[in-house]
Amino acid sequence: MNTSCKNLSCRNVVFIVILVFFFGLLSCNPEKTEIKPNILFIMSDDHAEQAISCYGSHLIETPNIDRIASEGIRFNNSFVTNSICAPSRAVLLTGKYSHLNGLRDNRDEFDGSQMTFPKLLQAAGYQTVMIGKWHLKTNPTGFDNWKILIGQGEYYNPVFNENGEKKQHTGYTTDLITDMALESLEKRDPEKPFCMLVHHKAPHRNWMPNAKYFDAYKDHDLPLPKTFYDDYSTRSAAAREADMRIDDMYLSLDMKLMPDYYEKETGTGGNARSAENIEQAWLNSYNRLTEDQKKAWDAFYNDINTKFKKSKLEGKELLEWKYQRYMKDYLRCIMSVDESVGRLLDYLDKNGLAENTIVVYTSDQGFYLGEHGWYDKRFMYEESLGMPLVIRYPNIIPAGQVSDNIVLNLDFAPTFLDLAGVQVPEEMQGKSLRPLFPGKEQKDWRNSMYYHYYEYPHGWHDAKRHYGIRTERYKLIHFYNDIDQWELYDLLKDPDELNNIYNETENRELIDSLKNELRELQLQYGDTQ
Numbered sequence: 001m002n003t004s005c006k007n008l009s010c011r012n013v014v015f016i017v018i019l020v021f022f023f024g025l026l027s028c029n030p031e032k033t034e035i036k037p038n039i040l041f042i043m044s045d046d047h048a049e050q051a052i053s054c055y056g057s058h059l060i061e062t063p064n065i066d067r068i069a070s071e072g073i074r075f076n077n078s079f080v081t082n083s084i085c086a087p088s089r090a091v092l093l094t095g096k097y098s099h100l101n102g103l104r105d106n107r108d109e110f111d112g113s114q115m116t117f118p119k120l121l122q123a124a125g126y127q128t129v130m131i132g133k134w135h136l137k138t139n140p141t142g143f144d145n146w147k148i149l150i151g152q153g154e155y156y157n158p159v160f161n162e163n164g165e166k167k168q169h170t171g172y173t174t175d176l177i178t179d180m181a182l183e184s185l186e187k188r189d190p191e192k193p194f195c196m197l198v199h200h201k202a203p204h205r206n207w208m209p210n211a212k213y214f215d216a217y218k219d220h221d222l223p224l225p226k227t228f229y230d231d232y233s234t235r236s237a238a239a240r241e242a243d244m245r246i247d248d249m250y251l252s253l254d255m256k257l258m259p260d261y262y263e264k265e266t267g268t269g270g271n272a273r274s275a276e277n278i279e280q281a282w283l284n285s286y287n288r289l290t291e292d293q294k295k296a297w298d299a300f301y302n303d304i305n306t307k308f309k310k311s312k313l314e315g316k317e318l319l320e321w322k323y324q325r326y327m328k329d330y331l332r333c334i335m336s337v338d339e340s341v342g343r344l345l346d347y348l349d350k351n352g353l354a355e356n357t358i359v360v361y362t363s364d365q366g367f368y369l370g371e372h373g374w375y376d377k378r379f380m381y382e383e384s385l386g387m388p389l390v391i392r393y394p395n396i397i398p399a400g401q402v403s404d405n406i407v408l409n410l411d412f413a414p415t416f417l418d419l420a421g422v423q424v425p426e427e428m429q430g431k432s433l434r435p436l437f438p439g440k441e442q443k444d445w446r447n448s449m450y451y452h453y454y455e456y457p458h459g460w461h462d463a464k465r466h467y468g469i470r471t472e473r474y475k476l477i478h479f480y481n482d483i484d485q486w487e488l489y490d491l492l493k494d495p496d497e498l499n500n501i502y503n504e505t506e507n508r509e510l511i512d513s514l515k516n517e518l519r520e521l522q523l524q525y526g527d528t529q
Helices: 003-028 063-070 085-094 117-123 173-187 237-241 275-287 291-311 315-350 409-419 505-525
Strands: 038-044 073-079 127-132 145-149 159-162 165-168 194-199 357-363 389-392 401-408 448-453 466-471 474-479 485-490
Touching (some): 063 357, 085 117, 117 127, 173 194, 485 505
Antiparallel strands (some): 357 389, 448 466
């Protein structure tokens, strides 16, 4: 071999070595080779932390939701900024408070022209899918494929709006939503990352379970919450005047009794509709069932109807009977939701998607399970302010993490964009949760959160308008509109919020400090009207 060939051969060897070294550096640098993560966001409606076993519930076992927590991170101080269905969903999409995204209460329509995280992910090459409860009146934007329930949706045999076309389906809605999600995953382009929102109707009122879970809780009663008979003695008028007590529940719509089995409707149900209209609404839901579904339903509920008619319950006995009926059906609905979560997790495992998929389980807000004698949400008290949140993402979240930092539904949009490598718009007011994923306390994280509820006097339940601040220890609430009253709670000494200490003179300095911090938050978030 001549000298020039030898030199060429040496140059080739050196070039190959350089290439190997260069690509070796790339393989060691995750920022250079990171594959965009998939996102599976599962949200139920009105699922209280008190009904999730990884949050310490003694009411139910939720092994599949618990699995997300045990393989990822559980947030103990996760809160909603406006505890009602549609506003919470608008905050999720936009990363902006209600007064800025334009959806303050359930009467408002969502402005789909504004910036949302699905639009930004879609522009970044994600396949975006929305399946289940939408509840925003206008059609979804920013999604390649969407199949949404009409309004609140039905528990059985629902109609879906599928990319603009209405289609009737037969089956139990939680199962149908899961089937549609799995079908969409099967049909996805495997070369592109996906972002899928799976929004369950359950366990929203009126709590109609799947027949397979009828026997759960059949033979035993649930314990009453220790605050069940709260008399609101230290609170403002807001708590006393709200129409969301369990004794306000309807015998028909909520308890599923047929009109022939009681003398008269006893509830006001949150909006004082006529008994005839409520009874008809319940009969309409029942008559949606197929003959086979009615057969299974009647085999279980006719016995409840008959026993109730014979018992002639009144007063305290009727109230506690309503509690048992409400809670058992509520928990049975959650069993189907947990089953759905398990089916989705199994799919990810079987198809090699688990490692690179961010899985989130949450609820649009919290809910009262008899605490303070209530059902529903709306108030800034802990049961409805708290929002369950567990996240699994094996690539960067070590298993078994727990965070006590204050996080908000405001944070979802910037978190997903951050993890997808998409720039977070300045207009988004939340913070990416990524720094919290190791499970360690972040000293530079928020120390308080701001809340504002608007739906009064219109709408349901007569929960008065209010805003407030919650810190790690204290909560200050201002009820306004047709009243001007304040409440203050020390969550360390009084976690059940039974003792309003606003009017105690020794708390003047504390109150002034909290009011100053509250004003700062209002300025920060632009809520100064």
